[in-house]
Amino acid sequence: MTTEATTQDEERIPFSCCLDCGSRCELVAVKRGGKLVRIDTPAGRPDTAVLPRLVPCARGRAHRRLLSASERVLHPLRRTGPRGTGEFEEVSWDTALNLVAENLTAIQTEGSTEAVLCGTGAGAAGSPGFSGGGALRRFFSFWGPITGLGGNMSFHSVGLAENWMYGGTVDASDRATLQESRLIVLWGNNPAETHMGPNTEFFIAEARDRGAKVIVIDARYTDSGVLADEWIPIRPGTDVALAAAVAFELEHNEWVDRQFLARCTTGYDAYRDYVLGVSDGVAKTPEWAQDITDVPADTIRSLARDLGTLKPTAILPGWGPQRTLNGEQFPRAMITLACMTGSVGVHGGGAAGLGFRKGAVFPMPGMRSGPHGAGRTLHNATWAADVLSGDLQPPVKMVYAAGTNIVNRSPNTRTNIDALRQCEFVVVNEPYMTPTAREADLVLPIALNLERWEILRSWGHNAHGFMSPPVTEPAGEAKTDYWVFSQLARRLGFFEEYTQGRDEEEWVQHMAAGAGPAAEALLRDGVARLDRELHVGLADFRIDPEAHPLPTPSGRIELVNPAAEEAGVPAIASYEPQPTVPPGCLRLLTPHSRLRANSVLHANAWLQRLEPHALWISAQDAAEREINNGEEVVVRNENGTVVVPAKVTERITPGVVCLYQGTWYEPDETGVDRGGCANTLTGHGLSPSNGIATHSACVTVRRAES
Secondary structure, eight states: OOOEEOTTSEEEEEEEOOOTTOOOOEEEEEEETTEEEEEEOOSSOOOOSSSOOOOOOHHHHTHHHHHTOTTBOOSOEEEOSSTTSOOEEEOOHHHHHHHHHHHHHHHHHTTOGGGEEEEEOOSSOOSTTTSHHHHHHHHHHHHOOEEEEEOOTTTHHHHHHHHHHHSSSOOOOOGGGGGGOSEEEEESOOHHHHOSSTHHHHHHHHHHHTTOEEEEEOSBOOGGGGGOSEEEOOOTTOHHHHHHHHHHHHHHTTOSOHHHHHHHEEOHHHHHHHHHTTTTSOOOOHHHHHHHHOOOHHHHHHHHHHHHHSSSEEEEEOSGGGSSTTTTHHHHHHHHHHHHTTOTTSTTOOOOSOOOOTTOSOOOOOOOOOSOOEEEEEETTTHHHHHHHSOOSSOOOEEEEESOOHHHHSSOHHHHHHHHHHSSEEEEEESBOOHHHHTOSEEEEBOOGGGSOEEEEOOTTOOEEEEEOOSSOOSTTOBOHHHHHHHHHHHHTOHHHHHTTOOHHHHHHHHHHTSGGGHHHHHHHSEEEOOOOOOOTTHHHHHOTTTSOOSSTTSSEESSOHHHHHTTSOSSOOOOOOOOOOTTOEEEEOOOOTTOSTTGGGGOHHHHHHSOOOEEEEHHHHHHTTOOTTOEEEEEETTEEEEEEEEEESSBOTTEEEEOSOOOOOBOTTSOBSSOOGGGSOOOOBOTTSOBOGGGOEEEEEEOOO
16 A cells, blocks of 8 residues: 655555544545644545545544543553552553453353453444454454343334334435435434534535425434524424324325335335324324424424425434334334335435445455354343343353443443442453443553554445554554454464464455455555445335335335334334423433544543533523523433533423433542433333333433532
8 A cells, every 4th residue: 555745745644534423534644754743634536426525524633632642541451449440550461461361261161151241332443353342252253152242222223113114224325316305304313413424414405505495303403403494393202293293294185105105015004094093093183293292283284295295305314213212113104204205216315214325335355253152142221230130140250341431332321330340350452541441450552543454444325445554653552452352362272263364464455455346446545435326225116116126025115014013012103102201300312422423532632622511401491490501510310410511502492401422421429420421311221122212311400509
């Protein structure tokens, strides 16, 4: 791979973010005199309608600050004081690795390898197979069956809905097709902050310039609101009731695409009977929904008119509304509306699913794993309660976490800590002293993506790939995950099987060489973009469903799902009320921040200064509690207590508060979280099909005592 030298004696090395937003935006590390001096964007790379340049946001541009974060772990550390106190001593790598190997050998000798819990996550989601959680899972696949973690905390219910209704992950259209939409509905979707790359906002703005109407339905006026012609505030957890009332109006006014429903779906009659009240005696009128959703009946009628008459229509649902106790119903309702309006398989429309385009990434050879999978699997949201229950046999004795801040990222932070403290030995691979690292017996310092070889592919829509060498030397004694597990494999007797005779650079070269049409560009330039035609998902199916059937039992989109009933969910996308908010409480939302990718970028001081962490609260709710903007407030429920400043705003619905997720748990001497970790306040509750329900939490809010 070659790097570019400039007239200022600068070296420009292409690389990419390895964050869990998945966009893999294009970045350039600029070195002068052998030192990294800034992060830039590529110059002269052409834009196309299908593949516009992935111009990075602040999260990518601020990467350089991560290298010198005050929280960096620079040496292997062994705990000397009580868990959570941060009392450690430096030890050598040999001492640290021998200690891990001794504990693993002792557990293996006992014949109970499931006593090891393998804690993994996306983390700084780097090269597949030899970075973070991927490297840890692969290591244990050669060692023995362990206790793994499962349960998708991002889009569990959306994925299930797609399986039930489309027969699998649905094929989404390229976002460039949004330019042809006449109506775009961002339903619980905030692409300005949660995007996989900046293209979604760009194409929505292009569509609006061409005359499209854009509507945002959300409990907050998010940053995506600037893209919209209309904001419809809604009570969280009631989106399915709004969808049912819209469906009622579509039926009542004959705005339904009956030809599409007849040719391409099954089960619509049952949903129609539900919204008209034939099946239960309750017509789902706008007046019925008004009392549930807080959306005025006239607004519902206007929304239905737009959906029924402005074609093509793109309904773009977010993932937040499905993180509730009735979460399965939201994505099913969105897909049903997309079918009723005939939006599936058309240019400028959409399938209203996850939003991932099939075939958007190039092939890449993987790394062979060992013979062992997880012997048992605990849910990501409830693992700590399971560990503490005493019901697991064998009990979990050791936790090894890599690529995850497991204390911070799972619901109910306090329980997560209690579970770790019950275990005999906790090891964490981590670049920073995170809340999870503070609870460890051994912290192993890990190199950042700018300090190691990387090969990455974008997710979702973007057909980009990057291969990059280390830009700078690892800080202190930091090593890569691959190096750590290679050395452990050597001590445990499977070094050759784990490494397959390759170091990291050789693995990267091997993967790049096997990347199909992207191989030449990756090896030469470090960057590859696949040229392709503009893609409309499910277009072939819409044109001829008999010749291009879906992988469902009927071959069509199934609006009635027996599989849903087997999972404890109604057969159709009916409204299932959430538990009532207790008197004096407010519903808590915990969305993603534009300045973090989960908790990964909390250590970046530059980003923290851009927008101080605060609790969003409506002016009405603040006035009732005599709370002024900027004052510290106490946010409390049965799970924990947080103290943060208040952000008093008209941009959130009364009865609702918002605390961005991802900041680190920082308890004071009384156990009150001064860091504002959202999961201090979330619980272990799950939806019927085991989706997380963090947006069903309720809290009290009051002024903090001065």
